[in-house]
Amino acid sequence: MRVLFLGEIVGRCGIGVIKNALKTYRRENGVDLVIANGEGATSGFGLGFQNALSLQHMGIDVLTMGEKSFFKLDMVEGISKRSSILRPANYPEDVPGRGVRYISVGERKVCIINTLGMCNFNNPHLNNPFLGTEALLNKIHTETNTVFYVFHASATAEKMAMGRMLQGKVSAVVGTHSKVMTADARILDGGTAYITDLGRCGASVSVGGFEPEHEIRKFRTSVQTRSHESWEKPQMQGLLVDVDDQSGKAIGVSPVRLDVAVEIPAPKNMEEK
Ligand SMILES: [Fe+2]
Incomplete structure (x- = not known):
């Protein structure tokens, strides 16, 4: 089985990358x-429900989220209608949506888990993602040995610790949120594919997908102004992982950093958070 994990899709440039590249890439790379x-x-701030549907139409099977899961209010209702959109599993039970999903890939059943890290997020309602994992995996392993763990976290140490805790227990641990692709893709002992951060789909030469001049001004003045999305050197970034169909172990990892031509639309300011 070949799985493509993609880094955070940022703004219209990111959506353009997916629209222009993903279906062809899927087909050509099996x-x-x-x-x-x-x-x-x-x-750049949240995921509107219609954008989510469009991205899935463009070839994304499962969308994961993070601390901005409900920045767009229509996702509060929308996420319950679409089980292929995951919010962090370590939110309280009453939060709409789900963080664990089984999906059929050909003849195989696989499980996808999305959790949110604790460092640098002001979220008092979050459960510690390092706790309860053993019980959860014991339950999942009665259904499938192919498990993909998407950890949305800020601190590299937190993501690395999660990777080491889960090595040999899941097929892959991949990090998101930082939007900067790390150069540490590997297969950990026990057959777990790992990368600290998948990077981003969008402007690769930017500040997290945004125009540098506005982000620099924020740091220089501490005045929070609108971010402006960048269109500089669009790329599709992520990690291609090959998994053995029988054992569920990762047998290959290949970083993806694909230049994609995206047409720049008429100027439009970013929506403020
Ligand atoms: Fe995030």
């Missing part, structure tokens, strides 16, 4: 499953 983080797809 990709069976595409999992992407979508929480910045709508103007």
Whole structure:
């Protein structure tokens, strides 16, 4: 089985990257499953429900989220209608949506888990994602040995610790949120594919997908102004993972950093958070 994990899709440039590149890439590379983080797809801050549907129409099977899961209010209702959009599993039970999803890929049943890290997020309602994992995996392993863990976290140490805790227990641990692709893709002992951060789909030469001049001004003045999406050197970034169909172990990892031509529309300011 070949799985493509994509880094956070940022703004219209990111959506353009997916629209222009993904279906062809899927076909040419024999990709069976595409999992992407979508929480910045709508103007860089959240994921509107219609954008989510469009991205899935463009070839993404499962969208994961993070601390911005409900920045766009229509997702509060929308997420319950679409089980292929995951919010962090370590939110309280009453939060709409789900964070664990089983999906069929050909003859195989696989499980996808999305959780949110604790460092640098002001979220008092979050459960510790390092706790309860053993019980959850014991339950999942009665259904499938192919498990993909998408960890949306800020601190590299937190993501690395999660990778080491889950090595040999899941097929892959991939990090999102930082939007900067790390150069540490590998297969950990026990057959777990790992990367600290998948990077981003969108402007690769930018500040997290945004125009540098506005982000620099924020740091220089501490005045929060609108971010402006960047269109500089659009790329599709992520990790291609090959998984053995029988054992569920990762047998290959290949970073993806694909230049994509995206047409720049008429100027439009980013929506403020
Ligand atoms: Fe995030």
